[in-house]
Amino acid sequence: MASTAWRVELVVPAVAAEPVATALEPLGEALSAFELAPGGDWRLVLHSEDEPDRGRLAAVLALAGLAAGVALPEPEIAREIEVDWMARLADSFPAIRVGRFHLHGSHLPPGPPGKISLLVDAATAFGSGEHQTTRGCLQALDRLGAKGRRRRPLDVGTGTGVLAFAAAKLWRVKVRATDLDAESVRVARANARRNGVAKLVRIDAADGLSPSGWVGRRGHDLVFANILANPLTRMARPIRRALAPGGVAILSGLLARQERQVLAAYRRQGLRLERRIAIDGWHTLVLRR
Numbered sequence: 001m002a003s004t005a006w007r008v009e010l011v012v013p014a015v016a017a018e019p020v021a022t023a024l025e026p027l028g029e030a031l032s033a034f035e036l037a038p039g040g041d042w043r044l045v046l047h048s049e050d051e052p053d054r055g056r057l058a059a060v061l062a063l064a065g066l067a068a069g070v071a072l073p074e075p076e077i078a079r080e081i082e083v084d085w086m087a088r089l090a091d092s093f094p095a096i097r098v099g100r101f102h103l104h105g106s107h108l109p110p111g112p113p114g115k116i117s118l119l120v121d122a123a124t125a126f127g128s129g130e131h132q133t134t135r136g137c138l139q140a141l142d143r144l145g146a147k148g149r150r151r152r153p154l155d156v157g158t159g160t161g162v163l164a165f166a167a168a169k170l171w172r173v174k175v176r177a178t179d180l181d182a183e184s185v186r187v188a189r190a191n192a193r194r195n196g197v198a199k200l201v202r203i204d205a206a207d208g209l210s211p212s213g214w215v216g217r218r219g220h221d222l223v224f225a226n227i228l229a230n231p232l233t234r235m236a237r238p239i240r241r242a243l244a245p246g247g248v249a250i251l252s253g254l255l256a257r258q259e260r261q262v263l264a265a266y267r268r269q270g271l272r273l274e275r276r277i278a279i280d281g282w283h284t285l286v287l288r289r
Helices: 014-027 054-068 085-092 132-145 162-171 182-194 229-234 236-242 256-267
Strands: 002-012 030-035 042-048 076-084 096-098 101-104 116-119 153-156 175-179 201-205 220-226 243-255 272-279 282-288
Touching: 002 014, 002 054, 014 030, 014 042, 014 054, 096 132, 101 132, 116 162, 132 162, 132 220, 132 243, 132 272, 132 282, 153 162, 162 175, 162 182, 162 201, 162 220, 175 182, 182 201, 220 236, 229 236, 229 243, 229 256, 236 243, 236 256, 243 256, 256 272, 256 282
Parallel strands: 101 116, 153 175, 153 220, 175 201, 220 243
Antiparallel strands: 002 042, 002 076, 030 042, 096 101, 243 282, 272 282
8 A cells, every 4th residue: 555654764884783773663564674894884764654753763773872972973854746555665665585495575475395484573682584604504594404303402592583493394393592682582482483383382481692691501402593793713612512422513603704703713613614605795604513
């Protein structure tokens, strides 16, 4: 259905993308986030049926900039005429196919027969599937699935939960998932119910870098960690301890230039590289203990 609408747009540094998205999301009907270059700035676009309250908008952006430790630019605010909201959502968040996986928002139908549908809407937790790192992890999981069954997967820094859901649906096994951010845990649990895997996927709030975050998390035959290069490097020893002998770690969130740093840390822990997946400057590493 077409209607008059408003558009709020700004470009922010990568460090500010998540806090700004979190601040803007409640102010409109749809929010798009696009990475302009690997590790670089992000363009955030908010679509609203009503004219934005400029005072409130300025206040939430000021707080978001303060949280990120950066000065944000003034947003561009423009009126749009005859916006078809369903078409806008379909354009901003199209379905994504990665091997046997079909990621889609609630504005789109599930995938065709034979595909594993993953329902994840853009939300205040990152990881809805459009980023290169998530796609790299799903590619790795798709290839791993062709070689046999994994029985004890763990997803560290789960975000929206999409990787945990993919493993649960692929093998119909129980999956543990953790995230440090309380909002991500809330969103992931809601998404688990929407995907029909709430009984398979357990999602806990935990800091994967601290010993308490790993209590009871041993003997996993698969560990996902789609986060950032520096945390991945620091987590090399805990991830090796969480893995069972012969277990596989799928790591992502690192740029091509950061691979040497991350890979060296895991090789020191006795893991070996089995596969590298490169998508638009982002790398996903598949390692085995």
